[in-house]
Amino acid sequence: MTLPEGKLYIDGKLRGAAGGKTYDVIGPWTGEVVGQAADASAADVEEAIAAARRAFDQTDWPTNEALRLDLVRKFEAGLKANRDRFVELARVEGGAALAATSGPIVDMPLGYCGQLIALYGKVEWTKDMGQAEVWGRKSDRFVVKEPSGVVGAITPWNVPLYIAVGKVIPALLVGCTVVLKAAPETPLINALLGEVAAEAGFPAGVFNVITSGDPATAGEMLVTDPRVDVISFTGSTAIGKRIMERAAPTLKRLFLELGGKSATIVLDDLEDISPILMGSLVCFHAGQGCAYPTRLLIPRSKYPMAVAILEQVYAGYAQVWGGYDDPANVMGPVISAKQKARVLDYIAIGQQEGARLLAGGKAAEGKGEGFFIEPTCFVDVTNEMRIAREEIFGPVLVVIPYDGDEEAIRIANDSDYGLSGGVYGADRERALGVARRLRTGSVNVNGGMAIMADLPFGGYKQSGIGKEWGLEGFDEYLETKSIGVGVAG
Known part of the structure; x- marks a missing residue:
């Protein structure tokens, strides 16, 4: 065209x-x-x-x-x-x-x-x-x-x-x-x-x-x-x-x-975390969003189950993304060859740092000659790794286990960035209490939307x-x- x-x-x-x-x-x-x-x-x-x-x-x-x-x-x-x-x-x-x-x-x-x-x-x-x-x-x-x-x-x-x-x-x-x-x-x-x-x-x-x-x-x-x-x-x-x-x-x-490196915290009082995990894939517009939550914090008690669910979700999504005329598709290529190279470099860094590549990790084959990267997920990530600290701006999710609310808040706040974030919990007041302690400009609680035309948007820190x-x-x-x-x- x-x-x-x-x-x-x-x-x-x-x-x-x-x-x-x-x-x-x-x-x-x-x-x-x-x-x-x-x-x-x-x-x-x-x-x-x-x-x-x-x-x-x-x-x-x-x-x-x-x-x-x-x-x-x-x-x-x-x-x-x-x-x-x-x-x-x-x-x-x-x-x-x-x-x-x-x-x-x-x-x-x-x-x-x-x-x-x-x-x-x-x-x-x-x-x-x-x-x-x-x-x-x-x-x-x-x-x-x-x-x-x-x-x-x-x-x-x-x-x-x-x-x-x-x-x-x-x-x-x-x-x-x-x-x-x-x-x-x-x-x-x-x-x-x-x-x-x-x-x-x-x-x-x-x-x-x-x-x-x-x-x-x-x-x-x-x-x-x-x-x-x-x-x-x-x-x-x-x-x-x-x-x-x-x-x-x-x-x-x-x-x-x-920039941003926003975190979503899943609290341990939730019984069914499957819907949250299915919505946590970094795929919309190939992850090219400054407020995108690209760190997923999971309580250690639910971590093995969460990893298993994520593996299934990513395996299913790998079959359906990338169609140009698909009215349900939300993920296409990244913007340029330069950006593609940048994202692939970060994926290599994550593997070198010792994170486990759960899904994706490569330039996508069979999607054409454009700048396609597979939806990618790393697990067994620590917050000290570069893939957890630096903005990748591509379809890459990192999953970090934690023990207790205090550690989750500390990990989420241990970042040079503070643009957005999310909290999910069965107890609304507990979830709100965690949200108030996050050093970030907006927080979505239990699927709520804090980014709208009549709400101020902007970040803390860098x-x-x-x-x-x-x-x-x-x-x-x-x-x-x-x-x-x-x-x-």
């Missing part, structure tokens, strides 16, 4: 890159070229930044709330009208399995647009702090919120539409202007956002979309440019650290949603800084100002 060529969207215009330069988009299912995307130059990025700065400083976008709401609603309608195109791009360009597109890859972010617009109505722009007297002077006092300015939104390749919606919609609603920089692997989904914005009729410079085959230059320009007030980045912890370093001279605001989604996500794009007005008499 050949996809339409992706264009840049800069200063209100859809156009090619300077000199007409493009780069190849590689399809993960086949390993072949599936399209072309505009390959932005430094001059293109400079034009986008300048346009966003002008739109914020010289137009009424920051103050015209009615205009913003009207255009963001049109943008939402355009995104939903292009749902089938987003699904096609997510599958062909992003490697998504068909059933996976109904979740965070396409349908969830499209549904979350309207929820974000509704949530925007709850932003408290002015808070009356009442009157107070200091040094004999009375003041009426107010705390007001204002848009921060120009936002550089840098998105990853795993769920690009989901991440773009979470950044762009709140930033535009509060009155910021945006330069959206796509990951090199998934430019066409982002280019479609530019097309929809052009159709919605945003004022020139309010929203800009950059695609580039160079993974670093455009992002470096956004991070280091003093005209950019906020960087909102989702990606690896290593790149997040680089952004902090490079942004330091301009002291711009940073939101960083980074999983990041700040929150996306929820009202807290709007705050990332707002400045806070205190005003005191003198009162006579």
